[in-house]
Amino acid sequence: MKRAIVVGSGPSGSTVARLLARSGKYHVIVLEKGRNYFTGLGTKRVGNLFANDEIGWESRRSPIRQDPFLEPRSFRTSPGAGKRTYVGDVNNLPTAVGGGTIHYDAKARRFREVDFITNTLFGGTPDKPAIPGTSYADWAMEYRHIEPFYAVMEEIVGVQGPAKRVGRRVVNPNPYESWRSTPYAMPPGVAQLNSLLPAEAANRLGYHSAPVPTAVNSRPYRGRPACVDCGFCLSYGCPSNAKGGGVWQLQDALRTGRAELRSEVNVIRVEHAKARGKYRATGVTYMTPDGKKHTEKADLVILANSPIEAARLSFVSGIGNAHPNEKSIKKAQPVDTDPSGMLGRNLMFHLQTIVLSLRSAETSTW
Ligand SMILES: Cc1cc2nc3c(=O)[nH]c(=O)nc-3n(C[C@H](O)[C@H](O)[C@H](O)COP(=O)(O)OP(=O)(O)OC[C@H]3O[C@@H](n4cnc5c(N)ncnc54)[C@H](O)[C@@H]3O)c2cc1C
């Protein structure tokens, strides 16, 4: 049987681990830097150590995020500003078995059809991006190509939402989503209390509010219970295991008997070698809490330790162009270990939109 190493147990790594372990062709080793807050993973009875504890999990340094003292991150405003202008807590990263989907709030929206072609819609072309000076581009695939995969993932992760099958059609009352080939895995549960007021205000103004698809169980699903609306989703692990996320794909992988999890191990190098003119990853070296180094060989190495850390780990392993010529940064600068010249480039964050609502004392019925 072939051996695969997956670095990182977030939703990306765990989903790949599930796929490889279930294929029957691989023995999968998942290496995770963070702690494991679950008990009994890989058995029928999975518990956890999470609590609705604002002091322990949110106000103090959260134990599910990167520790800025152990692993300080740096920042600079421009290449001319020197090596770094700040060191410490910069956009800290999830660090726990299950990755960011431990403390996310599980909004599980799909991209819409238009989201795949925004460069074209804004008047750009492949040679002339709509936003000058950037590498802005349409996606390489369209919504119709990826729609069946969305459907499968929603089933695996367990997403609740309002679409229903009516005859042969899938009817979705949410006007802000593109077409779907399947209903959601579960109907919507009780609405989030803090969504009721903005929804009512939006409806009065003539907008169409609709429940956001969410990867939280509205009823018992795949052996896990329904959400009890404790209200501690964002920034906390779910004490009742009702929140969907990477850890349940990892659980599926472990249940095959062809996957193992090693937590609190920090991968510090990707081993690679050149054969027949091409570079191949041959394994990884990781460090355990006692400071000892271990090298593990594999036929396949998957870096799923977040786009930021995967790029950094590659660079410190001698893969990719860690020191591009900053005077011509807009052009890809290929090297032998990264013929595309794209490793570590094109980082993009998503916009966080927030709505605040206040009900005046005169109109309040609460
Ligand atoms: C507060 C918050 C709210 C969010 N809300 C939503 C939401 O509502 N909906 C949504 O779709 N997305 C949401 N996200 C984003 C979502 O959580 C991420 O997109 C997702 O977790 C990325 O998955 P990943 O597997 O690529 O990486 P991560 O989840 O970041 O997992 C990477 C894992 O790799 C491990 N790792 C890193 N380096 C090493 C190393 N050297 N050796 C070993 N292990 C390593 C890390 O410890 C981590 O566990 C939210 C994120 C946050 C932080």
Ligand code: SF4
């Ligand atoms: S019980 Fe429900 S509201 Fe509470 S953390 Fe779990 S999924 Fe979120």
